[in-house]
Amino acid sequence: MVNAIEINHLSKHYPKKRAVHDISLEIAAGEIFGFIGPNGAGKSTTIKMLLNMIFPTNGEALIFGMDCVRDSVAIKEMTAYVSSDVRYYEGMTSQDIFNYVAEFHQISNSSQMIADYLERFEIEPHKKISELSLGNKKKIAIVSALIQQPKLMILDEPTNGLDPMMQHRLFDVLEEKRKQGMTIFLSSHDLHEIQAHCDRAAFIKNGEIIAVEMINKGSSDGKRVTITSQTVQVEAITALGGTLISHEETTFVFLFTGNLSRLFAYLVQQDVSDITIHQLELEDKFLSMYE
Ligand SMILES: Nc1ncnc2c1ncn2[C@@H]1O[C@H](COP(=O)(O)OP(=O)(O)OP(=O)(O)O)[C@@H](O)[C@H]1O
Numbered sequence: 001m002v003n004a005i006e007i008n009h010l011s012k013h014y015p016k017k018r019a020v021h022d023i024s025l026e027i028a029a030g031e032i033f034g035f036i037g038p039n040g041a042g043k044s045t046t047i048k049m050l051l052n053m054i055f056p057t058n059g060e061a062l063i064f065g066m067d068c069v070r071d072s073v074a075i076k077e078m079t080a081y082v083s084s085d086v087r088y089y090e091g092m093t094s095q096d097i098f099n100y101v102a103e104f105h106q107i108s109n110s111s112q113m114i115a116d117y118l119e120r121f122e123i124e125p126h127k128k129i130s131e132l133s134l135g136n137k138k139k140i141a142i143v144s145a146l147i148q149q150p151k152l153m154i155l156d157e158p159t160n161g162l163d164p165m166m167q168h169r170l171f172d173v174l175e176e177k178r179k180q181g182m183t184i185f186l187s188s189h190d191l192h193e194i195q196a197h198c199d200r201a202a203f204i205k206n207g208e209i210i211a212v213e214m215i216n217k218g219s220s221d222g223k224r225v226t227i228t229s230q231t232v233q234v235e236a237i238t239a240l241g242g243t244l245i246s247h248e249e250t251t252f253v254f255l256f257t258g259n260l261s262r263l264f265a266y267l268v269q270q271d272v273s274d275i276t277i278h279q280l281e282l283e284d285k286f287l288s289m290y291e
Contacts, residue, residue, distance in 0.1 A: 002065040004029040004152055004183035005050065010059035012045050012207075019045040021207040022059070027185065027200075029064075029151075032178055034194035034201030034215070035187040042207040043187045044084065047156055050185075051081055063152060077105075080145035084157040084187075086137040088129045094118070094140050095125035101144045110147060117143040120169060134161040142170060146177070153177070154185045159193060171197050195282040215282065225256045227267070228274035236266060 052072035102110035241258020
Protein backbone atom coordinates (compact mmCIF):
# COMPACT_ATOMS: atom_id res chain seq x y z
CA MET A 1 0.00 0.00 0.00
CA VAL A 2 1.33 3.43 -0.91
CA ASN A 3 2.53 5.59 2.01
CA ALA A 4 0.51 8.67 2.88
CA ILE A 5 3.74 10.66 3.13
CA GLU A 6 7.18 9.69 1.94
CA ILE A 7 10.07 12.11 2.35
CA ASN A 8 13.40 11.26 0.70
CA HIS A 9 16.54 13.24 1.59
CA LEU A 10 14.60 16.51 1.69
CA SER A 11 16.51 19.74 2.41
CA LYS A 12 15.75 23.44 2.49
CA HIS A 13 18.89 25.56 2.73
CA TYR A 14 18.81 29.35 2.99
CA PRO A 15 22.00 31.32 2.36
CA LYS A 16 22.73 31.56 6.07
CA LYS A 17 20.64 28.69 7.48
CA ARG A 18 20.05 25.01 6.83
CA ALA A 19 16.39 25.11 7.91
CA VAL A 20 15.89 21.43 6.98
CA HIS A 21 18.73 19.09 6.08
CA ASP A 22 18.50 15.67 4.45
CA ILE A 23 15.40 14.35 6.20
CA SER A 24 13.69 11.09 5.28
CA LEU A 25 10.40 9.77 6.70
CA GLU A 26 7.67 7.28 5.81
CA ILE A 27 4.18 7.71 7.22
CA ALA A 28 1.64 4.98 6.53
CA ALA A 29 -1.94 5.73 5.53
CA GLY A 30 -4.17 5.85 8.61
CA GLU A 31 -1.43 6.85 11.06
CA ILE A 32 -1.61 9.70 13.52
CA PHE A 33 1.97 10.89 13.29
CA GLY A 34 3.55 13.46 15.61
CA PHE A 35 6.26 15.91 14.58
CA ILE A 36 8.11 17.28 17.59
CA GLY A 37 10.90 19.80 17.91
CA PRO A 38 11.92 22.94 19.72
CA ASN A 39 11.41 26.43 18.25
CA GLY A 40 13.25 26.86 14.97
CA ALA A 41 13.87 23.12 14.51
CA GLY A 42 12.40 22.98 10.99
CA LYS A 43 8.83 21.76 11.53
CA SER A 44 7.00 24.52 9.63
CA THR A 45 9.60 24.51 6.85
CA THR A 46 9.00 20.78 6.34
CA ILE A 47 5.22 21.27 6.28
CA LYS A 48 5.51 24.16 3.81
CA MET A 49 7.53 21.95 1.46
CA LEU A 50 4.89 19.21 1.71
CA LEU A 51 2.27 21.78 0.71
CA ASN A 52 4.40 23.28 -2.08
CA MET A 53 4.44 26.69 -0.39
CA ILE A 54 8.23 26.69 -0.65
CA PHE A 55 10.49 24.64 -2.93
CA PRO A 56 13.02 22.14 -1.59
CA THR A 57 16.72 22.74 -2.22
CA ASN A 58 17.29 18.98 -2.54
CA GLY A 59 15.35 15.75 -2.25
CA GLU A 60 11.68 15.00 -2.76
CA ALA A 61 8.45 14.52 -0.85
CA LEU A 62 5.57 12.35 -2.01
CA ILE A 63 1.99 12.39 -0.78
CA PHE A 64 0.07 9.24 -1.68
CA GLY A 65 2.81 8.60 -4.25
CA MET A 66 2.44 12.01 -5.88
CA ASP A 67 5.27 14.53 -6.03
CA CYS A 68 4.72 17.56 -3.80
CA VAL A 69 6.00 20.01 -6.43
CA ARG A 70 4.86 18.45 -9.70
CA ASP A 71 1.50 17.14 -8.51
CA SER A 72 0.65 19.83 -5.97
CA VAL A 73 -2.81 20.58 -7.40
CA ALA A 74 -3.94 16.96 -7.14
CA ILE A 75 -2.39 16.77 -3.64
CA LYS A 76 -4.29 19.86 -2.49
CA GLU A 77 -7.55 18.21 -3.51
CA MET A 78 -6.99 15.48 -0.93
CA THR A 79 -5.03 17.33 1.75
CA ALA A 80 -6.25 19.85 4.33
CA TYR A 81 -3.97 22.10 6.33
CA VAL A 82 -4.50 23.88 9.64
CA SER A 83 -1.76 26.50 9.92
CA SER A 84 -0.35 27.64 13.23
CA ASP A 85 -1.53 31.21 12.71
CA VAL A 86 -5.06 31.75 11.49
CA ARG A 87 -5.94 34.63 9.17
CA TYR A 88 -9.28 35.23 7.49
CA TYR A 89 -11.04 38.24 6.01
CA GLU A 90 -12.25 40.16 9.05
CA GLY A 91 -15.72 40.85 7.67
CA MET A 92 -16.63 37.22 6.98
CA THR A 93 -18.61 35.08 9.44
CA SER A 94 -17.86 31.46 10.34
CA GLN A 95 -20.85 30.36 8.30
CA ASP A 96 -19.60 32.34 5.26
CA ILE A 97 -16.22 30.62 5.52
CA PHE A 98 -17.67 27.12 5.89
CA ASN A 99 -20.04 27.66 2.95
CA TYR A 100 -17.15 28.93 0.84
CA VAL A 101 -14.93 25.95 1.74
CA ALA A 102 -17.71 23.45 0.97
CA GLU A 103 -18.46 25.11 -2.37
CA PHE A 104 -14.77 25.45 -3.34
CA HIS A 105 -14.13 21.77 -2.62
CA GLN A 106 -17.46 20.76 -4.21
CA ILE A 107 -18.68 18.99 -1.08
CA SER A 108 -22.30 18.04 -1.67
CA ASN A 109 -24.91 18.00 1.10
CA SER A 110 -22.56 19.86 3.43
CA SER A 111 -25.26 21.71 5.43
CA GLN A 112 -25.85 18.97 7.99
CA MET A 113 -22.12 18.33 8.39
CA ILE A 114 -21.49 22.06 8.95
CA ALA A 115 -24.36 22.25 11.46
CA ASP A 116 -22.92 19.25 13.35
CA TYR A 117 -19.44 20.79 13.55
CA LEU A 118 -20.88 24.17 14.63
CA GLU A 119 -22.56 22.40 17.53
CA ARG A 120 -19.64 20.14 18.39
CA PHE A 121 -17.09 22.97 18.48
CA GLU A 122 -19.56 25.52 19.92
CA ILE A 123 -19.04 27.96 17.08
CA GLU A 124 -21.35 30.96 16.71
CA PRO A 125 -22.09 30.96 12.96
CA HIS A 126 -22.99 34.61 12.48
CA LYS A 127 -20.17 36.32 14.38
CA LYS A 128 -17.60 38.13 12.25
CA ILE A 129 -13.96 37.05 12.32
CA SER A 130 -13.01 40.48 13.70
CA GLU A 131 -15.09 39.70 16.82
CA LEU A 132 -13.46 36.33 17.53
CA SER A 133 -10.69 35.32 19.95
CA LEU A 134 -7.62 33.34 18.79
CA GLY A 135 -9.10 30.05 20.04
CA ASN A 136 -12.39 30.67 18.24
CA LYS A 137 -10.58 31.49 14.99
CA LYS A 138 -8.55 28.31 15.41
CA LYS A 139 -11.79 26.30 15.71
CA ILE A 140 -12.88 27.76 12.34
CA ALA A 141 -9.60 26.66 10.74
CA ILE A 142 -10.01 23.14 12.16
CA VAL A 143 -13.63 22.80 11.02
CA SER A 144 -12.76 24.25 7.59
CA ALA A 145 -10.16 21.49 7.23
CA LEU A 146 -12.61 18.79 8.39
CA ILE A 147 -15.33 19.93 5.98
CA GLN A 148 -12.99 19.17 3.08
CA GLN A 149 -13.10 15.47 4.06
CA PRO A 150 -9.41 15.10 3.21
CA LYS A 151 -7.42 11.87 3.03
CA LEU A 152 -4.55 13.64 4.79
CA MET A 153 -4.80 16.37 7.40
CA ILE A 154 -1.70 18.38 8.32
CA LEU A 155 -2.04 20.35 11.54
CA ASP A 156 0.61 22.81 12.75
CA GLU A 157 0.16 23.47 16.49
CA PRO A 158 -3.63 22.93 16.33
CA THR A 159 -4.33 23.17 20.05
CA ASN A 160 -2.55 26.48 20.51
CA GLY A 161 -5.28 28.79 21.87
CA LEU A 162 -7.91 26.05 22.37
CA ASP A 163 -9.33 25.50 25.84
CA PRO A 164 -8.96 21.98 27.33
CA MET A 165 -12.55 21.00 26.45
CA MET A 166 -12.05 21.95 22.81
CA GLN A 167 -8.68 20.19 22.70
CA HIS A 168 -10.46 17.07 23.90
CA ARG A 169 -13.17 17.42 21.24
CA LEU A 170 -10.58 17.99 18.52
CA PHE A 171 -8.80 14.74 19.37
CA ASP A 172 -12.11 12.86 19.61
CA VAL A 173 -12.89 13.97 16.05
CA LEU A 174 -9.36 13.17 14.82
CA GLU A 175 -9.56 9.65 16.32
CA GLU A 176 -12.95 9.14 14.61
CA LYS A 177 -11.57 10.36 11.28
CA ARG A 178 -8.53 8.13 11.59
CA LYS A 179 -10.86 5.14 12.08
CA GLN A 180 -12.45 6.12 8.77
CA GLY A 181 -9.00 6.05 7.13
CA MET A 182 -7.72 9.62 7.40
CA THR A 183 -3.97 10.14 7.93
CA ILE A 184 -3.06 12.85 10.43
CA PHE A 185 0.28 14.67 10.57
CA LEU A 186 0.47 16.69 13.76
CA SER A 187 3.21 19.18 14.51
CA SER A 188 3.20 20.07 18.17
CA HIS A 189 5.23 21.28 21.13
CA ASP A 190 2.84 19.51 23.49
CA LEU A 191 4.47 16.21 24.37
CA HIS A 192 1.47 15.05 26.38
CA GLU A 193 -0.85 15.39 23.40
CA ILE A 194 1.63 13.56 21.16
CA GLN A 195 1.95 10.81 23.77
CA ALA A 196 -1.80 10.50 24.20
CA HIS A 197 -2.85 10.49 20.56
CA CYS A 198 -0.04 9.60 18.16
CA ASP A 199 1.06 6.18 16.91
CA ARG A 200 4.58 7.36 16.15
CA ALA A 201 6.51 10.59 16.30
CA ALA A 202 9.61 12.07 14.68
CA PHE A 203 11.93 14.31 16.66
CA ILE A 204 13.57 17.10 14.67
CA LYS A 205 16.50 19.21 15.86
CA ASN A 206 18.50 21.82 13.91
CA GLY A 207 16.76 20.73 10.72
CA GLU A 208 17.62 17.04 11.08
CA ILE A 209 15.48 14.11 12.22
CA ILE A 210 17.24 12.64 15.22
CA ALA A 211 14.75 9.87 16.11
CA VAL A 212 11.48 8.28 15.07
CA GLU A 213 9.70 6.61 18.00
CA MET A 214 6.73 4.33 18.43
CA ILE A 215 4.45 5.84 21.05
CA ASN A 216 3.09 3.43 23.63
CA LYS A 217 -0.16 5.04 24.63
CA GLY A 218 -0.86 4.43 28.30
CA SER A 219 1.88 1.86 28.80
CA SER A 220 5.56 2.57 28.65
CA ASP A 221 8.77 0.80 27.90
CA GLY A 222 10.38 2.00 31.11
CA LYS A 223 9.90 3.61 34.53
CA ARG A 224 11.61 6.44 36.29
CA VAL A 225 12.37 5.13 39.79
CA THR A 226 13.55 7.49 42.54
CA ILE A 227 14.92 5.83 45.69
CA THR A 228 16.16 7.44 48.89
CA SER A 229 18.28 4.99 50.86
CA GLN A 230 21.52 4.76 52.88
CA THR A 231 22.14 1.15 51.91
CA VAL A 232 21.06 0.66 48.27
CA GLN A 233 23.93 -0.24 45.92
CA VAL A 234 23.80 1.33 42.46
CA GLU A 235 25.53 -1.75 40.98
CA ALA A 236 22.82 -4.03 42.38
CA ILE A 237 20.07 -2.01 40.70
CA THR A 238 22.06 -1.74 37.48
CA ALA A 239 22.26 -5.53 37.44
CA LEU A 240 18.45 -5.68 37.72
CA GLY A 241 17.90 -3.39 34.70
CA GLY A 242 18.38 0.13 36.06
CA THR A 243 20.42 2.97 34.57
CA LEU A 244 21.42 5.71 36.98
CA ILE A 245 20.27 9.08 35.60
CA SER A 246 21.21 11.30 38.54
CA HIS A 247 21.83 11.23 42.27
CA GLU A 248 22.03 13.68 45.09
CA GLU A 249 23.31 12.56 48.50
CA THR A 250 21.25 9.43 49.25
CA THR A 251 18.57 9.95 46.56
CA PHE A 252 19.09 8.03 43.30
CA VAL A 253 17.08 8.39 40.08
CA PHE A 254 17.07 5.38 37.76
CA LEU A 255 15.58 4.69 34.37
CA PHE A 256 14.34 1.16 35.03
CA THR A 257 13.46 -1.35 32.31
CA GLY A 258 13.89 -4.56 34.36
CA ASN A 259 11.44 -6.71 36.30
CA LEU A 260 9.80 -4.64 39.06
CA SER A 261 9.16 -7.68 41.30
CA ARG A 262 12.89 -8.40 41.39
CA LEU A 263 13.58 -4.76 42.22
CA PHE A 264 11.09 -4.89 45.11
CA ALA A 265 12.60 -8.16 46.34
CA TYR A 266 15.96 -6.39 46.56
CA LEU A 267 14.55 -3.21 48.13
CA VAL A 268 12.72 -5.00 50.99
CA GLN A 269 16.15 -6.11 52.22
CA GLN A 270 17.37 -2.49 52.25
CA ASP A 271 16.76 0.51 54.45
CA VAL A 272 14.61 2.62 52.08
CA SER A 273 13.16 5.89 53.38
CA ASP A 274 11.35 6.93 50.17
CA ILE A 275 10.53 5.58 46.70
CA THR A 276 8.51 6.91 43.75
CA ILE A 277 7.86 5.19 40.43
CA HIS A 278 6.67 7.16 37.42
CA GLN A 279 5.77 6.12 33.93
CA LEU A 280 8.62 7.06 31.61
CA GLU A 281 7.19 10.03 29.75
CA LEU A 282 7.91 11.12 26.23
CA GLU A 283 9.15 14.24 27.97
CA ASP A 284 12.07 12.27 29.47
CA LYS A 285 13.08 11.11 25.99
CA PHE A 286 12.58 14.60 24.54
CA LEU A 287 14.72 16.25 27.21
CA SER A 288 17.47 13.65 26.98
CA MET A 289 17.58 14.07 23.16
CA TYR A 290 17.61 17.87 23.21
CA GLU A 291 20.02 18.39 26.11
N1 LIG B 1 12.85 32.39 4.74
C1 LIG B 1 13.81 32.07 5.61
N2 LIG B 1 15.06 32.55 5.49
C2 LIG B 1 16.03 32.20 6.35
N3 LIG B 1 15.86 31.37 7.42
C3 LIG B 1 14.63 30.87 7.59
C4 LIG B 1 13.54 31.17 6.71
N4 LIG B 1 12.44 30.50 7.15
C5 LIG B 1 12.82 29.82 8.25
N5 LIG B 1 14.13 30.04 8.51
C6 LIG B 1 14.90 29.46 9.61
O1 LIG B 1 14.84 28.06 9.51
C7 LIG B 1 14.77 27.47 10.81
C8 LIG B 1 13.56 26.55 10.90
O2 LIG B 1 12.38 27.34 10.94
P1 LIG B 1 10.91 26.72 11.12
O3 LIG B 1 9.93 27.84 11.03
O4 LIG B 1 10.76 25.59 10.17
O5 LIG B 1 10.98 26.15 12.60
P2 LIG B 1 9.83 25.47 13.50
O6 LIG B 1 10.37 24.15 13.95
O7 LIG B 1 8.53 25.47 12.78
O8 LIG B 1 9.80 26.46 14.74
P3 LIG B 1 8.57 26.95 15.70
O9 LIG B 1 8.24 25.80 16.58
O10 LIG B 1 9.21 28.08 16.45
O11 LIG B 1 7.44 27.38 14.80
C9 LIG B 1 14.76 28.61 11.82
O12 LIG B 1 16.06 28.83 12.29
C10 LIG B 1 14.30 29.78 10.97
O13 LIG B 1 14.81 30.99 11.48
